[in-house]
Amino acid sequence: xxxxxxxxxxxxxxxxxxxxxxxxxxxxxxxxxxxxxxxxxxxxxxxxxxxxxxxxxxxxxxxxxxxxxxxxxxxxxxxxxxxxxxxxxxxxxxxxxxxxxxxxxxxxxxxxxxxxxxxxxxxxxxxxxxxxxxxxxxxxxxxxxxxxxxxxxxxxxxxxxxxxxxxxxxxxxxxxxxxxxxxxxxxxxxxxxxxxxxxxxxxxxxxxxxxxxxxxxxxxxxxxxxxxxxxxxxxxxxxxxxxxxxxxxxxxxxxxxxxxxxxxxxxxxxxxxxxxxxxxxxxxxxxxxxxxxxxxxxxxxxxxxxxxxxxxxxxxxxxxxxxxxxxxxxxxxxxxxxxxxxxxxxxxxxxxxxxxxxxxxxxxxxxxxxxxxxxxxxxxxxxxxxxxxxxxxxxxxxxxxxxxxxxxxxxxxxxxxxxxxxxx
Amino acid sequence: xxxxxxxxxxxxxxxxxxxxxxxxxxxxxxxxxxxxxxxxxxxxxxxxxxxxxxxxxxxxxxxxxxxxxxxxxxxxxxxxxxxxxxxxxxxxxxxxxxxxxxxxxxxxxxxxxxxxxxxxxxxxxxxxxxxxxxxxxxxxxxxxxxxxxxxxxxxxxxxxxxxxxxxxxxxxxxxxxxxxxxxxxxxxxxxxxxxxxxxxxxxxxxxxxxxxxxxxxxxxxxxxxxxxxxxxxxxxxxxxxxxxxxxxxxxxxxxxxxxxxxxxxxxxxxxxxxxxxxxxxxxxxxxxxxxxxxxxxxxxxxxxxxxxxxxxxxxxxxxxxxxxxxxxxxxxxxxxxxxxxxxxxxxxxxxxxxxxxxxxxxxxxxxxxxxxxxxxxxxxxxxxxxxxxxxxxxxxxxxxxxxxxxxxxxxxxxxxxxxxxxxx
Numbered sequence: 001x002x003x004x005x006x007x008x009x010x011x012x013x014x015x016x017x018x019x020x021x022x023x024x025x026x027x028x029x030x031x032x033x034x035x036x037x038x039x040x041x042x043x044x045x046x047x048x049x050x051x052x053x054x055x056x057x058x059x060x061x062x063x064x065x066x067x068x069x070x071x072x073x074x075x076x077x078x079x080x081x082x083x084x085x086x087x088x089x090x091x092x093x094x095x096x097x098x099x100x101x102x103x104x105x106x107x108x109x110x111x112x113x114x115x116x117x118x119x120x121x122x123x124x125x126x127x128x129x130x131x132x133x134x135x136x137x138x139x140x141x142x143x144x145x146x147x148x149x150x151x152x153x154x155x156x157x158x159x160x161x162x163x164x165x166x167x168x169x170x171x172x173x174x175x176x177x178x179x180x181x182x183x184x185x186x187x188x189x190x191x192x193x194x195x196x197x198x199x200x201x202x203x204x205x206x207x208x209x210x211x212x213x214x215x216x217x218x219x220x221x222x223x224x225x226x227x228x229x230x231x232x233x234x235x236x237x238x239x240x241x242x243x244x245x246x247x248x249x250x251x252x253x254x255x256x257x258x259x260x261x262x263x264x265x266x267x268x269x270x271x272x273x274x275x276x277x278x279x280x281x282x283x284x285x286x287x288x289x290x291x292x293x294x295x296x297x298x299x300x301x302x303x304x305x306x307x308x309x310x311x312x313x314x315x316x317x318x319x320x321x322x323x324x325x326x327x328x329x330x331x332x333x334x335x336x337x338x339x340x341x342x343x344x345x346x347x348x349x350x351x352x353x354x355x356x357x358x359x360x361x362x363x364x365x366x367x368x369x370x371x372x373x374x375x376x377x378x379x380x381x382x383x384x385x386x387x388x389x390x391x392x393x394x395x396x397x398x399x400x401x402x403x404x405x406x407x408x409x410x411x412x413x414x415x416x417x418x419x420x421x422x423x424x
Numbered sequence: 425x426x427x428x429x430x431x432x433x434x435x436x437x438x439x440x441x442x443x444x445x446x447x448x449x450x451x452x453x454x455x456x457x458x459x460x461x462x463x464x465x466x467x468x469x470x471x472x473x474x475x476x477x478x479x480x481x482x483x484x485x486x487x488x489x490x491x492x493x494x495x496x497x498x499x500x501x502x503x504x505x506x507x508x509x510x511x512x513x514x515x516x517x518x519x520x521x522x523x524x525x526x527x528x529x530x531x532x533x534x535x536x537x538x539x540x541x542x543x544x545x546x547x548x549x550x551x552x553x554x555x556x557x558x559x560x561x562x563x564x565x566x567x568x569x570x571x572x573x574x575x576x577x578x579x580x581x582x583x584x585x586x587x588x589x590x591x592x593x594x595x596x597x598x599x600x601x602x603x604x605x606x607x608x609x610x611x612x613x614x615x616x617x618x619x620x621x622x623x624x625x626x627x628x629x630x631x632x633x634x635x636x637x638x639x640x641x642x643x644x645x646x647x648x649x650x651x652x653x654x655x656x657x658x659x660x661x662x663x664x665x666x667x668x669x670x671x672x673x674x675x676x677x678x679x680x681x682x683x684x685x686x687x688x689x690x691x692x693x694x695x696x697x698x699x700x701x702x703x704x705x706x707x708x709x710x711x712x713x714x715x716x717x718x719x720x721x722x723x724x725x726x727x728x729x730x731x732x733x734x735x736x737x738x739x740x741x742x743x744x745x746x747x748x749x750x751x752x753x754x755x756x757x758x759x760x761x762x763x764x765x766x767x768x769x770x771x772x773x774x775x776x777x778x779x780x781x782x783x784x785x786x787x788x789x790x791x792x793x794x795x796x797x798x799x800x801x802x803x804x805x806x807x808x809x810x811x812x813x814x815x816x817x818x819x820x821x822x823x824x825x826x827x828x829x830x831x832x833x834x835x836x837x838x839x840x841x842x843x844x845x846x847x848x
Contacts, residue, residue: 016480050500056440057504058511065510068518069503072496076474079493080481086489087482094492099567120567143523143544 003035003166007157009173012231013077014044023084026130035125039135039157042073063108067147074134081132092130097137104138110149118163151212158215162222169224176230177237178210180402181255185390188403196243199253199345202379206343207258251348252400257393258341259386261308264321268302268331279324286320288313292374340389343381356380362399368392427590431463431581433597436655437501438468447508450554459549463559463581466497487532491571498558505556516554521561528562534573542587575636582639586646593648600654601661602634604826605679609814612827620667623677623769626803630767631682675772676824681817682765683810685732688745692726692755703748710744712737716798764813767805780804786823792816
């Protein structure tokens with residue numbers, strides 16, 4: 001029996017009508033002889049509503065209790081979905097994360113999965129039941145309920161797929177796959193058929209929101225293929241899997257962009273050993289995630305350090321920067337919130353020299369000024385002005401031959417923001 | 425350290441403001457040195473809303489999934505209440521029924537508690553935490569979530585009190601205790617200070633809705649004293665406990681009434697052995713709860729059988745009756761939905777002959793006609809016309825000297841219907 005895990009996000013189960021549609025889809029797959037497991041998120045805005053209630057009570061609710069609260073969202077969905085399947089004449093059973101044996105560390109609100117004890121899922125599949133699992137939640141070794149943070153339901157789905165040895169984990173959302181660029185910016189963007197884990201990781205890290213970074217990491221670490229597809233259409237989407245010989249190695253897989261970061265520059269820092277350690281140590285202590293880092297040595301024996309941080313960490317990052325500027329005797333620092341990061345991702349880059357040069361030329365021809373540059377073996381990212389991001393993405397997409405022959409004007413929103421609603 | 429379990433129903437936690445008030449009450453008790461456990465229901469109408477959602481999907485949702493769904497209601501409340509206590513600077517921890525170790529049978533939607541493994545509650549109390557427990561829910565030996573049915577949160581509270589050896593289980597609701605009669609019918613009704621388990625059981629069985637029958641049974645079986653009191657006032661309420669020498673043995677403790685039953689009469693049933701067994705066997709098979717039963721032997725060698733059933737079981741009871749009438753060759757049957765049951769309850773009845781005679785006299789003087797009579801050692805119940813129920817209750821309350829000296833016009837609604845909202 002082939003085993004399939006299907007994950008449905010908040011917009012796919014936003015009301016009872018949509019839940020019935022998901023039930024029909026699960027039954028259709030079951031009827032062709034597969035073992036079917038569904039992993040679901042909370043309905044639509046339920047998680048946001050629960051958070052709002054908690055905030056009425058306390059601005060800083062204890063995270064353990066936040067998890068206790070939020071875990072109810074997915075539990076409602078699994079019960080209703082199991083009922084929907086029964087009402088259509090088929091057998092189903094629902095399990096919470098703790099019941100399935102999603103064992104996590106105790107990092108409440110962003111717990112990491114340590115182990116999946118999938119015996120109950122396997123036993124239920126052996127009985128011929130469709131199995132419904134609550135995404136986004138787990139349990140610590142000593143029995144406290146945890147949640148997995150943003151993208152948690154995807155991670156649950158992949159973990160369950162790994163736990164039961166499913167061939168594929170299908171992630172359903174309101175976008176039908178991963179695109180070569182955000183179709184809202186580049187109408188000629190194409191859906192990618194197959195992409196390697198490594199490329200998908202770079203895409204997720206640089207702005208594509210179809211899949212969360214940690215879900216892709218989990219899939220890579222456990223060798224689970226992901227199929228990203230639409231909840232509303234029956235067409236194939238994008239497969240994310242181990243790179244192999246058969247996979248067409250495009251030089252460039254896609255162009256991503258991200259306007260969620262801000263840039264901080266500290267100027268005239270004394271150029272002595274340990275300065276960078278001191279700056280980024282202070283930022284890490286303040287729990288501010290630093291993305292790109294550039295240090296320029298100036299002629300005067302002082303140096304400028306620039307880095308980008310997510311805007312949501314900005315308040316903490318500013319405080320830490322003020323502190324470090326004082327400690328180091330640096331003269332001044334500046335903040336730019338109107339920056340964007342545009343990235344080229346492609347496994348073929350490794351074996352094709354000149355990609356960076358072509359990228360910079362294309363941006364220059366489009367009149368886009370480069371502010372910071374960072375590279376990995378399969379990615380080149382540039383920080384530019386936010387005002388120029390659409391122009392930059394279009395120029396790169398076209399320069400690297402990613403445009404489809406026929407411009408698909410009605411392409412779905414994808415890379416960039418189309419991800420399914422809810423934190424789960 | 426004295427241990428107190430406090431139970432708050434749906435109306436006491438209907439919104440975040442009320443939840444804050446409950447938190448303050450728990451902290452006040454904690455600060456005088458007690459170990460405090462709170463058991464809470466779902467907020468206000470949450471349970472009804474969940475049921476409505478399930479009904480949108482299926483008229484007959486599987487009971488296991490119904491329990492999965494409904495258990496989320498209490499889980500939301502415990503998380504918010506723990507947050508509220510934290511926001512007031514105190515430490516608390518919440519537990520679901522499964523986490524507390526409320527082990528039940530597998531009778532989904534009306535499971536019975538088999539065991540309470542209260543180690544986690546005890547450990548948390550030893551750490552000085554206020555412990556918040558979700559009422560109404562438990563878990564089977566093989567890990568399925570169950571709910572305890574109507575009055576389930578009261579039962580949870582009493583079970584936890586028994587499990588940790590608490591002195592008393594305080595049940596807070598919108599009524600401030602058990603009354604000698606429903607104050608909406610008898611303005612001179614008095615709140616009862618102390619009542620025995622046996623009397624409370626009879627009262628609960630005959631219409632008093634302050635406490636559910638099974639919660640009282642559980643308390644009696646485990647020797648837990650119950651203190652029924654108001655969520656909104658700080659006055660003492662009614663204590664329910666083992667009858668002892670010190671307890672004043674009133675001849676009559678109270679008058680209850682119940683208009684939730686209907687009466688069915690089967691006429692001209694052949695008077696031969698096994699007839700009653702056949703009638704009530706068929707009703708039991710149809711899952712119709714029969715309350716009072718009367719059989720009159722007529723002169724003609726046939727007999728009439730009358731019985732009452734809860735109106736909610738009426739559809740099933742009618743079907744079963746039609747079947748049995750045919751089988752027995754009885755000639756006809758009739759249904760009366762306009763009946764009421766009025767009951768006198770009092771442990772002193774055992775040693776005071778003449779109570780029944782005085783009851784029938786008082787009703788006759790009030791012009792109330794008796795339809796059926798049933799007695800236990802501490803209760804006499806009469807079925808009368810529903811139109812006469814208020815007159816009957818007032819006549820009995822006055823005849824047995826239960827009226828308070830000063831008529832308390834603003835007495836809270838109590839015995840009869842005041843119980844806290846929600847099924848939990």
